[in-house]
Amino acid sequence: MADEPDSSVLPHAVVTRKKRLRISIIWIIPVLAALVAIGIFIQRIRSEGPTVTIVMKDATGIEAGKTFIRYKDVRIGLVSAVELSEDYTKVLVKAKIAKHAAGLMVADAKFWVVEPRISLSGISGLNTLLSGNYIGFQAGKSSDSQTLFFALDEAPIITDEPGRQFVLKTPTLGSLGVGTPIYYRRLNVGQVTGYTLAPDGQSVDVSIFVHAPYDKYVTTSTRFWNVSGVNITLGADGVNVRTESIAALLAGGVAFDVPEFATGDSKPAPAKSEFTLYRYRAIAMKEPDPVERRYVLYFNESVRGLSIGAPVNLFGLQVGEVTDVGLAYDPKTTVFRPRVIITFYPDRLVSALPTGQRTRTGKSMAQMSPEERIRLLRRIVEEQGLRAQLRTGSLITGELYVAFEYFPDAPKVKVDWSQDPLELPVVPGSLASIEAKLGSILTKIDKMPLDAIGRDVRTALASLDQTLKDANLLVNRVDTQWVPEGTKTLEELRRAIADANQVVKNADTTLFSKDSPAPQDLRDTLQEITRAARSIRVLVDYLERHPDALLRGKPTEKP
Amino acid sequence: MSARLTAARAGLVSCEACQLLSRPASAESPGYCRRCGEKLEFRRPASIETTWALVIAAAICYIPANALPVFTTITLGEEEPDTILSGVAFLYSSGSWPLALIVLIASVMIPLGKLIALAYLLITVQRGSIANHKERTRLYRIVEFIGRWSMLDVFVAAFTVALVQLQPLTSVEPGAGVLFFAAVVVITMLAAEAFDPRLIWDAADRQQAPLG
Numbered sequence: 001m002a003d004e005p006d007s008s009v010l011p012h013a014v015v016t017r018k019k020r021l022r023i024s025i026i027w028i029i030p031v032l033a034a035l036v037a038i039g040i041f042i043q044r045i046r047s048e049g050p051t052v053t054i055v056m057k058d059a060t061g062i063e064a065g066k067t068f069i070r071y072k073d074v075r076i077g078l079v080s081a082v083e084l085s086e087d088y089t090k091v092l093v094k095a096k097i098a099k100h101a102a103g104l105m106v107a108d109a110k111f112w113v114v115e116p117r118i119s120l121s122g123i124s125g126l127n128t129l130l131s132g133n134y135i136g137f138q139a140g141k142s143s144d145s146q147t148l149f150f151a152l153d154e155a156p157i158i159t160d161e162p163g164r165q166f167v168l169k170t171p172t173l174g175s176l177g178v179g180t181p182i183y184y185r186r187l188n189v190g191q192v193t194g195y196t197l198a199p200d201g202q203s204v205d206v207s208i209f210v211h212a213p214y215d216k217y218v219t220t221s222t223r224f225w226n227v228s229g230v231n232i233t234l235g236a237d238g239v240n241v242r243t244e245s246i247a248a249l250l251a252g253g254v255a256f257d258v259p260e261f262a263t264g265d266s267k268p269a270p271a272k273s274e275f276t277l278y279r280y281r282a283i284a285m286k287e288p289d290p291v292e293r294r295y296v297l298y299f300n301e302s303v304r305g306l307s308i309g310a311p312v313n314l315f316g317l318q319v320g321e322v323t324d325v326g327l328a329y330d331p332k333t334t335v336f337r338p339r340v341i342i343t344f345y346p347d348r349l350v351s352a353l354p355t356g357q358r359t360r361t362g363k364s365m366a367q368m369s370p371e372e373r374i375r376l377l378r379r380i381v382e383e384q385g386l387r388a389q390l391r392t393g394s395l396i397t398g399e400l401y402v403a404f405e406y407f408p409d410a411p412k413v414k415v416d417w418s419q420d421p422l423e424l425p426v427v428p429g430s431l432a433s434i435e436a437k438l439g440s441i442l443t444k445i446d447k448m449p450l451d452a453i454g455r456d457v458r459t460a461l462a463s464l465d466q467t468l469k470d471a472n473l474l475v476n477r478v479d480t481q482w483v484p485e486g487t488k489t490l491e492e493l494r495r496a497i498a499d500a501n502q503v504v505k506n507a508d509t510t511l512f513s514k515d516s517p518a519p520q521d522l523r524d525t526l527q528e529i530t531r532a533a534r535s536i537r538v539l540v541d542y543l544e545r546h547p548d549a550l551l552r553g554k555p556t557e558k559p
Numbered sequence: 560m561s562a563r564l565t566a567a568r569a570g571l572v573s574c575e576a577c578q579l580l581s582r583p584a585s586a587e588s589p590g591y592c593r594r595c596g597e598k599l600e601f602r603r604p605a606s607i608e609t610t611w612a613l614v615i616a617a618a619i620c621y622i623p624a625n626a627l628p629v630f631t632t633i634t635l636g637e638e639e640p641d642t643i644l645s646g647v648a649f650l651y652s653s654g655s656w657p658l659a660l661i662v663l664i665a666s667v668m669i670p671l672g673k674l675i676a677l678a679y680l681l682i683t684v685q686r687g688s689i690a691n692h693k694e695r696t697r698l699y700r701i702v703e704f705i706g707r708w709s710m711l712d713v714f715v716a717a718f719t720v721a722l723v724q725l726q727p728l729t730s731v732e733p734g735a736g737v738l739f740f741a742a743v744v745v746i747t748m749l750a751a752e753a754f755d756p757r758l759i760w761d762a763a764d765r766q767q768a769p770l771g
Contacts, residue, residue, distance in 0.1 A: 010571075010582045013590025013599060026609040026753075030616035033742065037623045040735060 049102035051080065052095055054111045054135065056151040059091040061115060061133030069095055069111070071137040076101035079135070093151075095135070105147065108140030112152040154178065156193065162212035163190065166269065168224050168254065170277035173204045175252035176226070182208055183227060183255040189214035192254065206277065208254065216268050219258055224275050225284035227253040259285045292320075293344040294421040297388050297402065298328060301429055303338040306390065306400040312342045314404045320344040322402060341421065342388075342402055374417050381425060385410045390429030400429075565760075572599045603755040607681055613750035614677045620742040621670060628734035630716055632723075642736060643667060643712065666712040666740070669705055673747045676702050677754060684758045692759055699756045706748040713741045 059082045061067070069077035077097040085092050097105055114136040136155055170176075173195055182190035190210035198205050210218055232241050254277065269275075278284035303325055312320035320343050328339035380386045385408045393399040413425040428436070543549060572589045573580050576597035583589030589599035603609075628640035641649070643666050650659035676698050683695060716737045723731040 010580065011593040013572075013581055013584030013593070015584040015588065015590055024605045024608045024612065026605070026612040029746065030612050030619060033616040033619040033746070037619050037739070040623055040627070 047099045049077070049097035049099040050105055050145075050147055052077070052097055052105055052147045052149060054093040054095060054149045054151050055085070056091045056093055056113070057153070059093060060113065062091075062093055062113065062135070063132070066132065067093075067134055069097070069135040069137050070114075071101065071104065071139065074101075076104065076137060077135075093135070103145075104137070104139050105145055106140045107142040107144040107146045109142075109146070109149065110138040110140070110152055110156060111149050112136045112138075112155045114155060163210050164212075164215040164218070164269075164271040165193070165207055165209050166218060167272060167274045168206040168208060168277040169198070169203050169274055170206060170226075171203055173206070174226060176206055176254065177252070181253050182210060183253055184210075184214055184217055184257070186255075187214070189217075205274075206254075217258070218256060218269050220267050220269050220273070222256050222258050222269065222275065223278060223284035224254055224256045225278040225281050227255045227281075255281070257281075257285070291346055293346065294323070295342050295344060296421045296423050297340045297342060297426050298337045298423065299340060299390060299426055299429070300337060301390065303340060303390065303400065305392070305398040306340065306402070310393075310399065310401045312344065312402045312404070314349070316403075317348070319346075319348050319404075340402065374422075377422070378415070378417060381415060382412070384408070387425055387427040389427050392429075572601050574599055575603075602757055602761070603753065606753055606755040606758060607685060609753040610677060610681055610750050613746050613753055614674055614681065617670070617743050617746040617750060618674055620739045620746065621674065624670075624736055624739035624743050625667070627736035627739060629712070629736040629740065630720060630734050631732045633730045633732065634728070640734060643740070662712070665709060669709050670740075670743050670747060673702050673706065673709070673751070677747065677750050680754060680759070684761075695759050696756055699751070699754065699759070702747075703751045706744070706751055709744040709747070710741070713737060713744065716740075 056062075062079055062082055064079050064082050067079040068075045069079070075098070077095045079093055079095045081092075081094040083092050083094070084090070112135070113133055115133045135151075138156055176192055176195065178192055178194055180192040181188045182192070190208055193207050193209045195204055195206045197203075256275075306322060306325055308322055308325060310322040311318045312322060322340055323343045324339075324341035326339050326341075328337050329335075330337070385406050386404055387407045387410050389403050389405065389407075390400050391403045393401045407427050410425075410427050415423065415425060542554075546554075549555075570583070571580050572583045574592040574595060574597050577592060577595040579592055579594045581589070581592060581599055583599060583601065589601060591597065592599055625643055628642050629646065631638050631640045633639075643662070647659050647663045647667070650656070650662060680695055680699060680702075683691075716733060720731050720733050723729060
């Protein structure tokens, strides 16, 4: 029965009653899935912070979904959209800020684009080479939250590090730039953070930041100066090259210090206080001269090479400087004369004295009345002969300076002690006196009897000529007279030799005649000579083989 | 077409495990198979309800599976989360469109197609539709067969995460999306399993019964 199953053969199933659930338990799965999914989405939404809009000039290197906003290298947001503003002039970058950073979005928070920047003073943003640009962020202090921000063009160098900001006033920016280092005793303690032209356009305000703890060394009496480049001074002690560091040499720098005379005054300067930026250290550290007196000098020589600021020396010590160089015209005598106004700092004279004397002299000089002062000056000038003189400071550049020195031999002068500023007497400068000396030398040369000397020289030359002629004559005579004489002598000599020859021949015949005993003797002699000759040959042979024997002798036979 | 005799119509029940045809203990609860002990059912119990539940669960999971990152690539400290679709877009934009197509089909279209197919089968069965039985059965077979291949993405993610650990240069970390994706695949497979294809024909039989 293959086709029709026999129902009776089939077994009966076992019955077990089971209560059916009205809703299948399987619905837990979708509910669970929904709960998990909803949970994740809720967490997502909850973790999402505000969306801010950053207005930028352009969106260089900014991509939606790729560019992050970083604060202290922590990602606090992600750019979600980059679009143009309604008037197409700006770029609106919309960014989602993480929930934990939502509190940072306050009114004075700052955004800027970080891109790799390579300058002489360093390389920054190098990590962006790999990661792409990102948006930097600086927290603000305000408590008003905000969602619209304007991006900065450049990163603010200093963020929220401890330290203080100062402003330096300088006529030109020079080689300073954002990031230029600030040095204190050659330590890099800060940097230039920015610069703006002063409102009047006459100077540049350079804002600098000095990191803590170095900022406390900036006091009210601190001086700032530029250390850009190299400072080469050529002095009596050789060439002196000063530079702050190689970086400063290339990229410029600013240094500061407290001048020695003001070290006692060490009140830290308040933040944002203004300072003057001096050109170099020497100017910056120069002590201000509280007392200055002006005198006028009329010279009778050229003042070419005398510039404003040229030193005024007293016995080689600088006590003042030239403040004006001009021309004076005396209508009565119709004479033009160069007029030099000098400023004299008496305090410098005092400070050059030993300590004990300094206070006493300083006090007495300070207490001096104008009449007393003039009396003192009068005595120095009229009795001791103090005079001003122009001197050459450098032979190469021709720089002049004013020197005061005693010239007891100087002619007496009349000084009008009542005028102000006082006119002080001068003596011709060293250059002028050299000129005068040269002039007198030239005059002397001029006075020399050059014509007479010339004549004498000519006669001397003539006599020399005569002498030479005589010498020539002598040589001629030798030629003509002594040489034939010599020939004759030679002739006679030849004749004498011929005679001698004749004598020898005669002797021959005499010696070798048959009956004379001479032949026997001669034969013996010849034998002797032959023997001698043989010995000589042996000797010569030996010498030929041992030429050193001549010097060392025959070596003894070795056994 | 003559009326076919089916086990259900004959009041018999076939064991799903050993195919032994048994007489049910009662119409409500057919009991257990005498030979293998399997629970006997005329039709898979609450098949439509279960399948619906699973399909809905899979549909819910499908959304975060595509919205959340499947894995996060960390290259030199820069994290880059990738969803399935952004991966497809990346593959396509980087020129390897065949690969993009494979991922798109295997990871996006197949799960979605499965969900839609199952929903379609469920609706037609519930409405007692009598059309296209064969096509629907074929569709069911395809859904059942294709299900296992959808795990491709999960495997790829697992392999990538395990292999690409070139610390500190590059590393890949799994994202929440891959869990949801795996859930979608598993749940749709379960849903396909829960669906009883015999239901497709039941409606036809019901319709045909008076005729036959």
